[in-house]
Amino acid sequence: MPSMNQMLSPETLPARLYSTPEVYEAERRNIFGKSWLLVAHESQMAKQGAYVATAAAGYPIIAVRGENGAIRAFHNVCRHRAGPLADDGMGKCEGQLVCRYHGWRYALDGRLASARDFGPAAGFDPRDFSLLPLKCESWRGFIFVNMNESAEPLARTIAPLIAKTAHINFEALRFERQTTHDIACNWKTYVENYLEGYHIPLVHPFLNSAVYASKYEVDLSAPIVFHHAPPRDGSPVGGLWAWAWPCLGLNVYADGVLMERMWPLSATHTRLDYLYFFPDGIERAVMERNISASEITTDEDKRICESVQRNLNAGIYSTGRLSPKHEMGVRWFQKEVKRALNI
Ligand code: FES
Numbered sequence: 001m002p003s004m005n006q007m008l009s010p011e012t013l014p015a016r017l018y019s020t021p022e023v024y025e026a027e028r029r030n031i032f033g034k035s036w037l038l039v040a041h042e043s044q045m046a047k048q049g050a051y052v053a054t055a056a057a058g059y060p061i062i063a064v065r066g067e068n069g070a071i072r073a074f075h076n077v078c079r080h081r082a083g084p085l086a087d088d089g090m091g092k093c094e095g096q097l098v099c100r101y102h103g104w105r106y107a108l109d110g111r112l113a114s115a116r117d118f119g120p121a122a123g124f125d126p127r128d129f130s131l132l133p134l135k136c137e138s139w140r141g142f143i144f145v146n147m148n149e150s151a152e153p154l155a156r157t158i159a160p161l162i163a164k165t166a167h168i169n170f171e172a173l174r175f176e177r178q179t180t181h182d183i184a185c186n187w188k189t190y191v192e193n194y195l196e197g198y199h200i201p202l203v204h205p206f207l208n209s210a211v212y213a214s215k216y217e218v219d220l221s222a223p224i225v226f227h228h229a230p231p232r233d234g235s236p237v238g239g240l241w242a243w244a245w246p247c248l249g250l251n252v253y254a255d256g257v258l259m260e261r262m263w264p265l266s267a268t269h270t271r272l273d274y275l276y277f278f279p280d281g282i283e284r285a286v287m288e289r290n291i292s293a294s295e296i297t298t299d300e301d302k303r304i305c306e307s308v309q310r311n312l313n314a315g316i317y318s319t320g321r322l323s324p325k326h327e328m329g330v331r332w333f334q335k336e337v338k339r340a341l342n343i
């Protein structure tokens, strides 16, 4: 039987896949339209009517807590003339979601409750105009959605992640804050950077001083990629780093958890959403220290990814070779992209 190394192409994806609008459109439909995507954490929507809105690769999504604590997700698109039910971010409505455009009102289960001052309309049946629902499942407080009605259950998809994190007390975590970073690169440029530690000695001086980068290992349990880097003595960095297809990083530190979402905005722009979680009672200074350390690493990654993207756009480079020692995760990711795009 061929080894994993032999089955995966050592050649990188062609540069044109990182800047072409048609490729991006195909990725939206075939990757983001069919994958489980993290939208929120339950602690962001504790009360009935609380919601979180975001946009995944241009798909507007809203998750809302309804009666009996149920959390549902919908496309954040009104059935009248496509207005938004909420702006991106967290909020709370009073029992109904009200479209920002002309005020149609929706019950928290998505049914159209009233079409404001609509006038007589023969054949208009509100039951035909419910919000468009998404599959919505929760894993230990983290809420994921999937636009594909026939997607396999979340628990089956992320089974390797569930198994490796059983010992982590996610239930003690509370959402602290979200930060965002706009990065002028294709989403795959950033994901691939996340999937290898090969660049650490060159790009991340602090991180390099905190872990043994020469012992950095990437372990593929598809569709999850785990990273291991032994911390140097006394380093606060450590824990578990994982990544889930197609665009979620999960960094578990000694004092908290960072969920890192790599949302594409266009063929050449990406927005990173960092969702920080800490257990109750942790000192604010410890939280701020964790957050600042991760923002430094991100600035370093942003700079290198934007430079790489400029070079991919320049029309000089076509394809390169991946290291069999360090870039196994990148190889697997690129294989999945090709499979999704049918190329
Ligand atoms: S678009 Fe929503 S009420 Fe008109």
Ligand SMILES: [Fe+2]
Pocket (backbone or CB within 6 Å): 193, 194, 199, 203, 204, 301
């Ligand atoms: Fe990095």
